[in-house]
Amino acid sequence: MKNASLILNVVLTIAVAVLYYLHFKDRQPETTAVTKPAQAKGKEIVYVNVDSLLTKYEYFKDTQKVLESKRFQLENDLASKGRNLQNKVAFFQQRAATMTQEQGRATEASLQKEQQDILAFRERAAQNLAAEEQAKNKQLYDQIYDYLNKVNAQNKYQFVLGYTKGGGILFANPDADQTKTILDGLNKEYKDKQAQPKK
Structure with missing residues (x-):
């Protein structure tokens, strides 16, 4: 009985092996074709160190x-207006005892209006300065873009990346650094524009 059980187990094992073999023998392993990505022929990806560009342009x-x-002029104007107002307040405090109640109220209202005018002036001037700075930054980036577009007329570069330490690009090969070339070209173009007579 023990031998019959052993023989039955061997036969079943062989039967399972045969079925396994028959089931998978006609199937060919699927091969996935691994293709290399197409390289952009004749085009490079380069970068410009933005910090160097901004400090040397x-x-x-x-x-x-x-x-x-x-900014310095605005700070001086505000400081001057503030000192003038402080002097008026100090003068008012010295003379307050000799003024009528009506004169005191009128002077106090005048000083408060002057203070509000100074605050409004500071707010307007800061907004105008911020708008001018934003316009200058737009001109800066437009000039850089226009120059790169002109230089890349032969479609030499696929991308010109802006690299800053701690920015989105974690590593940049120094061989792809075009900062000096682009900076020299931008400075030459700017110098030529400055040399032209103003219209």
């Missing part, structure tokens, strides 16, 4: 000087 430096001068 003469247009950007000149623009920053103008904006810094306007």
